[in-house]
Amino acid sequence: MKIAIFTDTFAPDVNGVAKTLKRFTNYLDNKGLEYRVFAPESTNKDLFSSQVHRFASLPFFLYPECRLALPNMLSVKAELLKFKPDLIHVATPFNIGLCGLHYAKKLDIPVVGSYHTDFDKYLEYYDLQFLTKVLWSYMRWFHRPLRKIFVPSTDTQNHLNKHGITNTAIWPRGVDCSIFYPRTSSQLLKNKFNIKEKHILTYVGRLAPEKDVTLLPKIQASLPPSIRHDVHWLIVGDGPLKQELHKDAPDNMSFAGFQSGQNLAEIYAGSDVFVFPSPTETFGNVVLESLASGTPVVGANAGGVKTIINQGVTGHLCNQNDAVSFASAITSLIEDDEKREQMGYAGRHYALEQSWDTIFERLLQDYKAALEPQKLQILA
Numbered sequence: 486m487k488i489a490i491f492t493d494t495f496a497p498d499v500n501g502v503a504k505t506l507k508r509f510t511n512y513l514d515n516k517g518l519e520y521r522v523f524a525p526e527s528t529n530k531d532l533f534s535s536q537v538h539r540f541a542s543l544p545f546f547l548y549p550e551c552r553l554a555l556p557n558m559l560s561v562k563a564e565l566l567k568f569k570p571d572l573i574h575v576a577t578p579f580n581i582g583l584c585g586l587h588y589a590k591k592l593d594i595p596v597v598g599s600y601h602t603d604f605d606k607y608l609e610y611y612d613l614q615f616l617t618k619v620l621w622s623y624m625r626w627f628h629r630p631l632r633k634i635f636v637p638s639t640d641t642q643n644h645l646n647k648h649g650i651t652n653t654a655i656w657p658r659g660v661d662c663s664i665f666y667p668r669t670s671s672q673l674l675k676n677k678f679n680i681k682e683k684h685i686l687t688y689v690g691r692l693a694p695e696k697d698v699t700l701l702p703k704i705q706a707s708l709p710p711s712i713r714h715d716v717h718w719l720i721v722g723d724g725p726l727k728q729e730l731h732k733d734a735p736d737n738m739s740f741a742g743f744q745s746g747q748n749l750a751e752i753y754a755g756s757d758v759f760v761f762p763s764p765t766e767t768f769g770n771v772v773l774e775s776l777a778s779g780t781p782v783v784g785a786n787a788g789g790v791k792t793i794i795n796q797g798v799t800g801h802l803c804n805q806n807d808a809v810s811f812a813s814a815i816t817s818l819i820e821d822d823e824k825r826e827q828m829g830y831a832g833r834h835y836a837l838e839q840s841w842d843t844i845f846e847r848l849l850q851d852y853k854a855a856l857e858p859q860k861l862q863i864l865a
Contacts, residue, residue, distance in 0.1 A: 486852060488513070488520045489565060489594075491585025492576035493554060495524035495537065499745070500691075501770045502601045505658060506576060510536070512845040521568050523561060523581055525554035538564060540581070556584045562592075570594060572852055576601070578627045590630065597855050598628060599635040599656060600645060603788065606765040610694035621648050628652075632855040635848065637768035638789035654851055659841035660773045665750050667779030667833060674719075674755030678739050682717040684819050687756035687780075689749070689771045692724030696763040697785070699726065700808055702733045704760065707812035712819050721752060753778035757825065758818050764805035766790050773839060776800075776832030781825060783814045799832040 494500060496507035506522070513520050522534075525542030538561070542554035565588055573589045575582040575598040582598075589596035605621065608614050628634055628650050635656035636642045642653045671685060692698050698720075705718060718738040720730065731740065744752060753759065759775035764787035766772075772782050772793045782800035784790040794800040801814035818825045 486518060486572065486849070487568065487570045488518065488852070489568065489570035489573045489585070490520060490522045490576060491573065491581045492522065492524050493542075493579040493581045494577065495522055495527070498527050499743070501658070501768065502576065504770070505601075508659075508841055509845055509848070512842065519568075521564060521570065523556065523564075523585065525581065554580045556581055558584065558587075562588060565592060565594070572597065572856065574598065574852075575631070578624065582627070586627065586630065595856055596631055597633045597635065597852065598631040600628075600641065600650075600653075601637065601767055603641070603644065603765055603767055606788075607695045610765075625649055633851060635851065638792045640787075640789055640792055641767045656848055656851070657839070657844060658768050658770055658773060659839045659844045660770075660777045660836050661841065662777050662833075662837055664746070665753060665774045665777035665836070667829065668751065668754040671755035671757070674751060677751075678719060678741065680717045680719070680739070682715055682737060684716045684757040685719055685755060686716050686758050686760050686815065687719045687721065687752060687775075688760050688762075689721040689744075689752070689775075690761065690763060692720070692722050692726045692730060694726065695765045696724075697765075697806060698724075698730060698762070699733070700762045700806060700811070701730070701760070702735060702738070703808035704762075704811045704815070705735050705738065707808045709812075709816060712816050716757075716815075716819065719752060719756065721749065749774075750778065753780055756780050758783055758815055759800075760811065760815065761785070761790065762803075762805070762811060763790070764788055769793055773836060777836035777839075779829035779833045781818060781828035781832055783811055783818070795831070795835070799828055799835055 492506055494503045496503050510520060520536060522537040524539060526539045540554040540556045561584055573585050573594050573596045575585040605617050608616055634653045636653050637657055645653055688701060690696050719741055721741045721744050723743050753775050759780050759782045761772055761782060761784040764785040766788040768789035772784060772790055775782050776799055782794055784794055784802060785805040786802035787805045791802055794802055796802050803810035803814050
């Protein structure tokens, strides 16, 4: 099987979509399967590859990690005619995705897609709700020709079904448990960031409105005094709300900036609780990374996050945008060392079952099924 992937974000970009697709192409390399990726130039240093074709681009205002590219249509067509893919996978609904959809129709190549981001939920955080109806009309049009649409969680599947996009299949995310794993002591982390408090609460993610990060100082203020003065917040990531968060941050909140690899793994494992208030996730890769590190999660009972956290077993689910609910859950874990440790073990056990190889093997089987005409389900 030869696969052409059209995406508006790809490695070395650091968002979940780009990381997932890079892992997938690594898997295809290991399997000896041929592929081509059509993607925008990255703001980071591009990694050279004859299998990845890049195009000039501009950042998309709602989601700068996704780029609005200007694909060279003639060169794309020439490469597709030369490569002769069995299947086109459009991973995003912007310019590159539209280019892939166009040539799938024009060259009669079977096409599937994946849905990674609930942009309609983002609109609420940028006061653009008036665009919701237009957005869903476009999304239905874009996804209608696809033989299958792969979504990361049952919550996302239900969300799409509600808006008339029904030809979906679950494509979850995995985690590398050889990178993210429990470590025996948090003292290394405390020394590195000059943390004096007994417990560490951590957030990892983009510092942007749709992640609800402005709730973090409010959660701190809602903690009982006995807990409030005994915890330190470590905020990992960057984004448009960084300055605002700095301004509102209490004294016991530190900002670690962007972290990756071993440094990020040490932060997860050295933390007592991972706090993730974002209600807009279609999956929540950082939640799974924390669980793999043996750190329980307090997250919003919304989106894909609620399909990862097992309430009361691997963490707690809280009412979205409810600082008191989050503070209560954090307090219950900080006050009960044994329960926190049990949740850490349970989270690690769950993460060990989320193998990337198994997930990608299932995706290839779904690809094959999509190529069989008798199994097609055409959208109404």
